[in-house]
Amino acid sequence: MSTVKKFMFVNRKAPYGTIYALESLEVVLITAAFDQDVSLVFMDDGVYQLKKGQQPKGIETKNFSPAYRALEDYDIEKLYVDEESMAARGLTEADLLVNVTVLNRAEMGALMEEQDVVLSF
Numbered sequence: 001m002s003t004v005k006k007f008m009f010v011n012r013k014a015p016y017g018t019i020y021a022l023e024s025l026e027v028v029l030i031t032a033a034f035d036q037d038v039s040l041v042f043m044d045d046g047v048y049q050l051k052k053g054q055q056p057k058g059i060e061t062k063n064f065s066p067a068y069r070a071l072e073d074y075d076i077e078k079l080y081v082d083e084e085s086m087a088a089r090g091l092t093e094a095d096l097l098v099n100v101t102v103l104n105r106a107e108m109g110a111l112m113e114e115q116d117v118v119l120s121f
Contacts, residue, residue: 004035004036004037005036005037005116005117006036006037006039006114006115006116006117007031007036007037007038007039007115007116007117007118007119008038008039008040008041008111008112008115008117008118008119009024009027009028009031009038009039009040009041009119009120009121010041010043010046010112010118010119010120010121011024011040011041011042011043011046011049011121012043012044012045012046012120012121013044013045013046013121014045014046014048014049015048015049015051015054015056015064015065016056016059016061017059020121021046021049021064021121022064023121024040024119024121025064025067025068027119027121028040028071028076029074029076032074032075032076033074037078038076038078039078039079039080039111039115040071040076040078040079040080041080041081041082041108041111041112042079042080042081042082042085042100043081043082043085043108044082044085045085045089046085046121047081047082047085047086047089047091048089049065049068050065050068050079050081050096050097050098050100051065051091051095051096051097052095052096052097065097066097068097068098069097069098071098072098078101079098079099079100079101080100080101080102080103080108080111081093081096081100081101081102081103082102082103082104082105082108083102083103083104083105084104084105086102
């Protein structure tokens with residue numbers, strides 16, 4: 001008997017320079033493959049993971065940002081962005097690759113309380 005759990009992945013790191021963002025994406029896809037309830041949160045420098053127009057060729061890194069557009073194909077539709085993090089970096093929803101739900105810190109905290117598992121990358 002399989003039990004569906006609510007998994008939330010909190011992305012706090014910039015998309016390049018560390019392995020955290022790419023590893024998070026891989027774990028998210030694996031978790032979704034096991035039919036779990038998956039949510040992704042982008043806060044702090046993690047909001048840059050969703051920014052349009054990424055050009056990491058100069059640092060000899062593959063641009064994996066288009067993979068975020070494919071999340072919906074894996075039934076991963078719960079994408080949340082921290083309002084304060086986005087504002088502090090001068091970003092708006094129009095700057096992002098995918099549709100997200102923007103939440104303030106109190107709303108984000110309440111959403112985190114509803115999860116069975118919260119993993120931070």
